[in-house]
Amino acid sequence: MPRKRSGWPSRFTHLKCSSCGRVFKPRPLNVCKCGKPLLAQYNLKGMRRDELLNRRDLWRYAPLLPVADEKNVISLGEGATPLIECRKLRRILKVGKVFVKDDGVNPTGTFKSRGMAVAVSKAKELGITRLAVPTTGSAGSAMAAYAQKAGAKAFVAFARGAPSIHVKMAKAFGAEVRQCRGFINEAAAVVQDFCAKNGYFNIATIKEPYRMEGKKTITMEIAEELGDLPDAILFPVGGGTGIVGAWKAWMELRKLGWAKKTPRLYCIQAEGCAPVFKAWGEGRADAEVWPDVRTRASGLAIPKPFADELILKAIRETDGGSVAVSDTEMRAAAKDIEKLEGISACLEGAATWAGAKLIAELGIVGPDDTVVLLNTGRRIPGT
Numbered sequence: 001m002p003r004k005r006s007g008w009p010s011r012f013t014h015l016k017c018s019s020c021g022r023v024f025k026p027r028p029l030n031v032c033k034c035g036k037p038l039l040a041q042y043n044l045k046g047m048r049r050d051e052l053l054n055r056r057d058l059w060r061y062a063p064l065l066p067v068a069d070e071k072n073v074i075s076l077g078e079g080a081t082p083l084i085e086c087r088k089l090r091r092i093l094k095v096g097k098v099f100v101k102d103d104g105v106n107p108t109g110t111f112k113s114r115g116m117a118v119a120v121s122k123a124k125e126l127g128i129t130r131l132a133v134p135t136t137g138s139a140g141s142a143m144a145a146y147a148q149k150a151g152a153k154a155f156v157a158f159a160r161g162a163p164s165i166h167v168k169m170a171k172a173f174g175a176e177v178r179q180c181r182g183f184i185n186e187a188a189a190v191v192q193d194f195c196a197k198n199g200y201f202n203i204a205t206i207k208e209p210y211r212m213e214g215k216k217t218i219t220m221e222i223a224e225e226l227g228d229l230p231d232a233i234l235f236p237v238g239g240g241t242g243i244v245g246a247w248k249a250w251m252e253l254r255k256l257g258w259a260k261k262t263p264r265l266y267c268i269q270a271e272g273c274a275p276v277f278k279a280w281g282e283g284r285a286d287a288e289v290w291p292d293v294r295t296r297a298s299g300l301a302i303p304k305p306f307a308d309e310l311i312l313k314a315i316r317e318t319d320g321g322s323v324a325v326s327d328t329e330m331r332a333a334a335k336d337i338e339k340l341e342g343i344s345a346c347l348e349g350a351a352t353w354a355g356a357k358l359i360a361e362l363g364i365v366g367p368d369d370t371v372v373l374l375n376t377g378r379r380i381p382g383t
């Protein structure tokens with residue numbers, strides 16, 4: 001059994017490299033010595049369901065999260081979002097059931113709050129007081145909010161095309177903000193430089209191991225509510241923490257014996273920036289840099305996700321797939337979801353509905369399947 005402190009039940013033990021398998025004790029770390037992402041490991045032996053906490057937020061899954069002591073938990077009420085059954089969408093798709101997991105109701109309006117809640121909490125536990133992140137928008141406002149709550153300093157570098165609402169929110173939460181002319185790679189370079197000069201810790205997507213742990217809880221909540229994992233889950237994929245978190249949740253739930261089904265994980269990308277879709281189609285293990293990013297869905301404007309190999313592994317190991325949809329299809333999908341089901345979806349979230357229609361047309365999902373669409377955020381007015 002893991003050592004217990006203050007009755008908080010985390011079963012987190014260590015970090016393990018996703019590529020070379022090297023293990024590390026918990027300490028401020030970004031990636032493995034080999035340069036690949038680190039994955040949090042847990043002692044799941046003998047774990048019972050009643051170890052889950054009786055809370056209405058993602059900290060219900062505290063045993064499966066890396067924060068060791070409750071006093072370090074920084075929470076704004078993230079997680080425990082609704083799983084909404086959508087009968088009108090089901091009739092269009094001609095599948096068994098359709099649900100929208102509505103993560104737009106999270107603090108700061110997007111699913112990024114899950115990852116940041118866990119990453120900022122764990123940073124506090126590790127004694128980190130200065131945090132920096134490059135972002136296409138929503139991760140910046142979320143990080144700023146949690147850093148503010150934690151009493152930590154925040155630096156956010158926004159990529160070109162980041163919605164102004166996220167820039168305003170980050171400023172309002174007290175972050176130091178830089179707006180870059182270039183895409184996410186330029187913002188990433190700005191953050192790297194800033195961290196080196198000012199002693200900040202970089203919590204860029206998958207360049208630290210704990211944001212993924214927060215995102216993992218999306219899939220755990222879905223499994224708990226449905227009694228098992230669904231047949232398919234569709235994720236809009238930019239940096240990939242959502243889909244990689246789902247893959248990790250599936251492995252842990254399977255190990256615990258709490259889920260029997262393998263959810264086919266689908267990676268939905270924008271036609272104007274589809275490096276993973278292209279790599280998957282070509283049977284590659286990694287993605288090439290997308291040369292010419294053209295999409296208004298800022299969350300999908302990632303020319304080469306750092307987690308490309310893990311995203312492709314998640315798709316292949318679950319027998320899922322990938323499709324790319326146009327901005328026009330995303331905008332139409334957002335209107336559909338609003339008008340048919342009363343759910344407000346951002347372009348990225350709506351991309352899952354556009355992708356679901358393509359997948360259904362291809363006959364990949366059928367009348368016996370339960371399909372879950374992840375809505376990653378609320379629609380920003382004017383988009």
Ligand SMILES: [Zn+2]
Nearest residue numbers: 017020032034
């Ligand atoms: Zn390694």
